[in-house]
Amino acid sequence: MSPAEARLKEIPSDMTEAEWEQRVNLAAAYRLIAYYEWDDLIDTHISARVPGPEHHFLINPYGLMFDEITASSLVKVDLDGNQLTESQYNINPAGFTIHSAIHEVREDAGCVLHLHTPDGTAVASCMEGLLPLNQTAQLVTHDLAYHDYEGIALDHDERPRLQRDLGNHNFMLLRNHGTLTVGRSVASAFERMFHLERACTMQVRTRMLGPTAYPVEQAVIDKNTMVVENPDRAELRSTKLVWPPLLRKLDRIDPSYKT
Numbered sequence: 001m002s003p004a005e006a007r008l009k010e011i012p013s014d015m016t017e018a019e020w021e022q023r024v025n026l027a028a029a030y031r032l033i034a035y036y037e038w039d040d041l042i043d044t045h046i047s048a049r050v051p052g053p054e055h056h057f058l059i060n061p062y063g064l065m066f067d068e069i070t071a072s073s074l075v076k077v078d079l080d081g082n083q084l085t086e087s088q089y090n091i092n093p094a095g096f097t098i099h100s101a102i103h104e105v106r107e108d109a110g111c112v113l114h115l116h117t118p119d120g121t122a123v124a125s126c127m128e129g130l131l132p133l134n135q136t137a138q139l140v141t142h143d144l145a146y147h148d149y150e151g152i153a154l155d156h157d158e159r160p161r162l163q164r165d166l167g168n169h170n171f172m173l174l175r176n177h178g179t180l181t182v183g184r185s186v187a188s189a190f191e192r193m194f195h196l197e198r199a200c201t202m203q204v205r206t207r208m209l210g211p212t213a214y215p216v217e218q219a220v221i222d223k224n225t226m227v228v229e230n231p232d233r234a235e236l237r238s239t240k241l242v243w244p245p246l247l248r249k250l251d252r253i254d255p256s257y258k259t
């Protein structure tokens with residue numbers, strides 16, 4: 001039996017191969033978030049759109065730690081919040097507000113990732129936001145949006161403002177709250193979050209050294225923006241270059257995410 005045939009054998013009879021592949025990648029993202037210690041007990045969330053014409057998406061069962069999540073345990077919901085797969089768990093209501101808002105209007109949002117890390121939230125809570133102080137930050141700041149804090153995201157009336165503030169950007173700082181990225185795939189949303197979180201950590205550490213950072217010329221910032229702003233090239237890098245070794249890392253640690 002070939003590897004492809006073995007993988008097909010594992011697909012439940014009630015879903016397509018495309019949905020199962022999306023589930024495996026999303027479960028991998030949850031495990032990687034736990035590995036990098038970006039999780040927040042059972043809170044924060046990642047969603048992935050189910051391939052197909054419906055605006056259905058997958059999200060974590062509310063009550064599992066991120067290192068427990070598997071492909072089969074992910075919950076499928078529609079834009080009205082109806083759970084379309086059986087689970088002993090509900091979904092995070094604030095997570096539904098945020099993710100349904102983006103999946104409703106962004107056809108390119110294959111994955112939406114939201115975190116509450118200490119450094120990401122620290123930068124999101126500062127008046128200056130994220131600055132292009134270094135090379136990593138310059139991978140982000142050209143495509144970065146901001147959304148003002150309105151309290152725990154339980155009010156569906158907030159969704160139009162989330163949609164407006166995000167626009168066509170792929171990075172967002174949720175003021176006084178956390179970080180968010182969007183990608184065509186789980187791979188690109190994860191790589192964007194890696195760069196966003198790393199940039200926030202670098203800024204926090206730079207500010208700890210004193211109020212003045214070594215200046216970067218605007219021409220250099222613009223040059224770096226031109227290198228990274230091509231979305232097709234960014235997607236290819238994420239899916240073909242970055243994501244496969246991350247999956248191999250997970251397979252060495254604990255391959256149960258694929259079950």
